[in-house]
Amino acid sequence: MIRFGVIGAGKIAQTFSTAMPHTHGILYAIASRNLDKALSYQEQYGYEKAYGSYEAMLSDPLVDCVYIATPHGLHYEHMMLALDYGKHILCEKSFTLNARQAKDVFDKAKSKHVFVMEAMWTKYLPVIQATKRLIDQGLIGNLLKMDVSFGFDAEHRRGSRLFDPAMGGGALLDIGVYVMTIATYFLGIPQSMDSTVMLDASNGFDLSEDIHLHYPKAHAHLRCSLSEKLDNICTLTGTQGTMEIIDFWRAEHAFIYDLNHQLIQEIHIPHPINGFEYQIQGVIDAITNHQTESTIVTHQATLEIMKLMDQLRASWGLKFPNE
Numbered sequence: 001m002i003r004f005g006v007i008g009a010g011k012i013a014q015t016f017s018t019a020m021p022h023t024h025g026i027l028y029a030i031a032s033r034n035l036d037k038a039l040s041y042q043e044q045y046g047y048e049k050a051y052g053s054y055e056a057m058l059s060d061p062l063v064d065c066v067y068i069a070t071p072h073g074l075h076y077e078h079m080m081l082a083l084d085y086g087k088h089i090l091c092e093k094s095f096t097l098n099a100r101q102a103k104d105v106f107d108k109a110k111s112k113h114v115f116v117m118e119a120m121w122t123k124y125l126p127v128i129q130a131t132k133r134l135i136d137q138g139l140i141g142n143l144l145k146m147d148v149s150f151g152f153d154a155e156h157r158r159g160s161r162l163f164d165p166a167m168g169g170g171a172l173l174d175i176g177v178y179v180m181t182i183a184t185y186f187l188g189i190p191q192s193m194d195s196t197v198m199l200d201a202s203n204g205f206d207l208s209e210d211i212h213l214h215y216p217k218a219h220a221h222l223r224c225s226l227s228e229k230l231d232n233i234c235t236l237t238g239t240q241g242t243m244e245i246i247d248f249w250r251a252e253h254a255f256i257y258d259l260n261h262q263l264i265q266e267i268h269i270p271h272p273i274n275g276f277e278y279q280i281q282g283v284i285d286a287i288t289n290h291q292t293e294s295t296i297v298t299h300q301a302t303l304e305i306m307k308l309m310d311q312l313r314a315s316w317g318l319k320f321p322n323e
């Protein structure tokens, strides 16, 4: 049985804590900078241990795997610390601020022979796995085009980590990472790309962007926004039909149409809990099998997406203060 310790008692830690009892893992410890907060999570979710500092939890030899649930600007520091203690790691997205940090983490994890994975839960969802299989089997023919968006109006959250450059704030690292992940999962690494961005230049973050990925025989149009609700659908157009994945990042529903737009297949797989259970069980299985890397969210995939996001930010003249 793998015992999990969570770093950071914030919002996403609640999603993780709710899903965990429905896997074969143990919700062992919660660590917050504030012991009272850790104690209240312990009471609410049934953790065995509560710690008032991250290092105190990492010193507990019974913690096998650490789930890092802090803002992305802190992931590098917290992963390096967890590796000093020889822990396996599941770290929230975006994995780090840039590709250089991601490579450092993977190199150190390799030298310690421990498992590390970006918590890109979307790739573990059965609807995503099923649609990927069908595409690979040629159900809609050769892929020609992808249109995908992820956006919501977060203006009321100004002042939060979402808009804090020191925390990796901005649309790209918060939600752009999802559209980049789904595009590269289905289409691979593009030959070239271009983009237009709406910057909040005085505050040093990106509010929204349109990204075009160019492939030899296909094209992908990706949109993400922290100021506007978008349709959040991933549409794949092939030579033999079309596929729509609704709310692709937390997908439970997909529709496949022929060239006459007649529905030929519907996939509907509701989450048993909130969808996090699939990636958590994936991590447990991988660690139990002595793997140091997931076969679904590979180190290479995380690194390549970080590199693409580095290129986009460089083209916009956007640098985080702490990189």
Ligand SMILES: NC(=O)c1ccc[n+]([C@@H]2O[C@H](COP(=O)([O-])OP(=O)(O)OC[C@H]3O[C@@H](n4cnc5c(N)ncnc54)[C@H](OP(=O)(O)O)[C@@H]3O)[C@@H](O)[C@H]2O)c1
Residues within 6 Å of the ligand: 007, 008, 009, 010, 011, 012, 013, 031, 032, 033, 034, 037, 069, 070, 071, 072, 074, 092, 093, 094, 119, 121, 161, 173, 174
């Ligand atoms: N997979 C998903 O669907 C999903 C959804 C939302 C977010 N996320 C990712 O999860 C991570 C956390 O997001 P969240 O929405 O849970 O954030 P959050 O509610 O702000 O929680 C982050 C936690 O990090 C800890 N922390 C440590 N140092 C901090 C600092 N200097 N400033 C702020 N917090 C600090 C805090 O915990 P303590 O005070 O307890 O130490 C805080 O509660 C982000 O990387 C985000 O991209 C993923």
